[in-house]
Amino acid sequence: MNQFSISQLAQFSGIKPHTIRIWEQRYNALQPQRSEGNTRYYDGFQLRRLLNIVSLMKTEHKVSSLCSMPDEELFRLLEQHHEQAINETDYDYFVNQLISAGMNYDESNFEKIFSHCFLRFGMTKTYEAVIYPLLTRIGIMWTSNAIPPSQEHYISNLLRQKLFTAIDSLPLIMDDEDSWMLFLPEDEFHEIGLLFANYLIRSRDKRSLYLGPNVPLSSIENALKDTKVKNLLLFMVHRDLPENNREYLEELSRIGKGKNIYLAVNPELSEEIKTEYPLNWLFSVADLEKAFSETNSTKT
Secondary structure, three states, rough: OOOOOOHHHHHHHOOOOHHHHHHHHOOOOOOOOOOOOOEEEEHHHHHHHHHHHHHOOOOOOOOHHHHHOOOHHHHHOOOOOOOHHHOOOHHHHHHHHHHHHHHHOOOHHHHHHHHHHHHHHHHHHHHHHHHHHHHHHHHHHHHHOOOHHHHHHHHHHHHHHHHHHHHHHHOOOOOOOEEEEEEEEOOOOOOHHHHHHHHHHHHHOOOOEEEEEEOOHHHHHHHHHHHOOOOOEEOOOOOHHHHHHHHHHHHHHHOOOOOOOEEEEEEEHHHHHOOOOOEEEEOOOHHHHHHHHHHHHHHO
């Protein structure tokens, strides 16, 4: 798939369709093509061009000037703007450039942008300000079947590689005093948030047992019998019937009786699956940081 509608370009870039059309009409910013059914569409090169224009909007150049520039000039300006964006913490620039690199299978540029973010901001800020917004945009496209699965997998796996590398750089902690077990329920496969949580736990000198995605409850039960973990952390991302989610959480509460269970979920979904069983809800990185403080205080 290399055909995008104007609404899909808007989702990737954050620029409204009406504005994109104005840029086309006034400045010849993009050149849409026509399908056999005479439907307007944009290819990957046009998407990259739009993302590059958006990435440069906070520079001294006017939008009208950027829209009229050839791609070669935009590339040159991006090279010049790169270090300036780092110094000015222009997070939107990095989000747009990572999407552009991922959509064009440009691992070299993806590596360059990500490494700069990691070194300049640290992993926590990079996740909050760059990775999470990137995943939000990609997620919108994925759920609407507007992004090719190959590109979604490519971007996700590049991010997974970076997180695994960051995790491997941390010391291995074997103390069970404040240990955590991390997993995703069956049929949950989007583990980037869970990987970041694993990084955060390890970076706080806590032991983590990372079971990964798509873990059956029976496996959780067996692991709890064989270990001394104090805290369970899981993410629920995909939508299911509220009664199914409640049933799952009730069974998990039974299996994990006596453990602290932390559930990372968006607020909207949490309202659908409220249960009487004791769960700790996580809606942000700050909530997880607070959980660390609470578990530390119970130790002392």
